[in-house]
Amino acid sequence: MKRPKNKYQLLFILLFIACTGIQAQDSVKHELILNLNYYMPNDKIPYLKVNAKEKVERKFIPQKNISASVYIGEQSETNLLGKIKTNETGEGKVYIPSFVKAAWDSAAPLNFSVTTEANKIFESAKTEIAITRTKIEIDTVTEEETKKVSVKVMELNNGEWLPAKDVELKIAIKRSLGNLPIGDEETYTTDSTGIVIAEFKRDSLPGDEKGNLILIARTEDNESYGNIFGEKIVAWGKSTKIDNSFFNKRALWATGFRAPFWLLGLASCIIIGVWGTLVYLIIQLLKIKKLGRSSV
């Protein structure tokens, strides 16, 4: 290597190396972490949720505007379930379309994958999951005065529905803003017959007009089954009647109530006073007109 002529040349070379080093460091693409979750709501269309994030200093940062392709089985055009773009929370959703019915019926387990192509920031990424098709059946058992909920989980094995054992479930009552567990346990696990029985300890819970409550049983991010939901309506709640009587109440501040009489009276007086004056002025105008006609 030729020796630099003076210290300025040396400084320039060092700066150049430092800059190219920084640039090279910048050009290293980041790793994108992809998660794929399967959801099978009760009697609804199943869907897959994609989650894209990056790990930065022990924190996961959601990545928006990431384009991804979701497949069933092998990655091919015919097996493409859909393309998504992640939102601000790094999530995207694909409903399983009807045209993959053949693959859906034949495959056991169901293999899903999500892929992203490399872009300016991230390397390409891919994640796969294998889901065994499962169904949840909810039944009720009443022993003396104790109400119990029986949940049976079945998995599809070689075209046959067999009991799924050791499956962790949450059993709860569906409420407006969340789910209320039916008893003290956080989760329940199925036995060798695929059944779990849980005691219902939420007596006197307000239901609808007929006292109906919605029982739900679900798996949560289960590795083999994904997120499966089952629902059943039971008349175990307290019937509630919608109180419409307040429509006839009167109050100044409550937006659902009618105006108080004093306000109606006061406002009517002002409106009648002002419009009465206007009517008087219009009569005066007609009087001017009459005077003009009579003076001809």
Place this chain on the structure above:
Amino acid sequence: MENQNILTAEKITRDLLPQQFGRRGKIWTGILILVCLIGAFAYYRQLRYGLAVTNMGDYVSWGIYISNFVFFVAISLVGSLITAIFRLGNVTWSTPLTRIAEIIAVSAILFASLIIIVDMGRPERLVNLFAHGRLQSPIIWDVVVISTYLIISLLLLYLPMLPDYKFMLENKEKLPKWMRKGYAFFGSFWKGTTEQKKISKKAIIILSIMIVPVAFCIHTVTSWLFATTYRPGWDSTNFGAYFVSGAFLVGAGGVVVAMYVFRKVYTLQQYITEKHFDRMGKAVVLLAFLYLYFNVNEYLVPAFKMKKPEEAHLTNLFVGEFALMFWFAVLVGMIIPILILIFPKGRKPLPMFIAGCMVVVGAWFKRYLIVTPTLLHPFLPMHDAQEKFKHYFPSWEEWAIAMGSLAGALLIITLFVRIFPIIPIHETIEEAHETAKK
């Protein structure tokens, strides 16, 4: 009024009677009609396809239409300032300006009512406001007060004009048939008898007194549409006074612009003199200072506290997405007009016209800034909202309807000037006689 001591009744009548449009007048009217037609076509599209043609959404549900509504309500307030407050205060120099102010008020309040119907999306549902309206709601107050103000303004425009019909009918042979019939229907009964004058004078005084509280109500109630909510930027006890002061300013600015245009187009230099500009200039400066004072209260006090919900809103206005528009409205709508008009040389017709235009344009953007940015900062985070809901820029239909309504208001004023004298003839002759006697 300077120069009036040498003006004869014949000359005043000749000068002030409505004149036919020249070439420029026809082009101007044609442009206004064209803009109105484009607006009407956009409204047809909105009726056919619904409010989906606008860019309003879950968050910005009040966009350019409501900004325009607030602007119209504001500018209409000038009718009460010049016609009523000046009249009750015996400010005689304002005589040539009263009709200008009143027609601005009538056309603006008319289009304020129309633009509200446009904003509803389903115009046939307007009837529900009357059938099922709740008296506790500021929207009902607004409906009541706007309709009242419109009727008072119409009467205040019509009653002082009755003596002028005599002059308009003097040369009826030269008039087109429809104008002759119109003048005869609306004013041929005015004979100027003592009894007629007495009733008319009394009615005008009653209207002048009545319009002041109604005018204050109209804009205070409009401000309460916003201030009765808890939202950042609107949750303010200052809002009524802030709106009323801003309304007087934009109205006065509008009158200044109209004064200059009518003076120039109809050669009214002897009637709208430099003295009128000087005095209106002083009024505008006073009103601009007043509005600036309320602006300082409105923005500086919340900025000093920077409560969390206000922070995002104020930051967006001062240095964020709306900063350019905000500082434009402050500088062009208030500061620069004050700097122009505070000096006697700035109160000459041309600088006054420029300052008036600045006040009006600045005021329009100010109304946009009052309505839209707040809606983009709800208390709860925008969860699962589409990206397009997080920003707002009006669609071409919204622009067309808004511009069409502005053109419509200008068209009413333009057509009014074609049909009626824009400066009261009878009052000007009377004042000329009184000056001559002195």
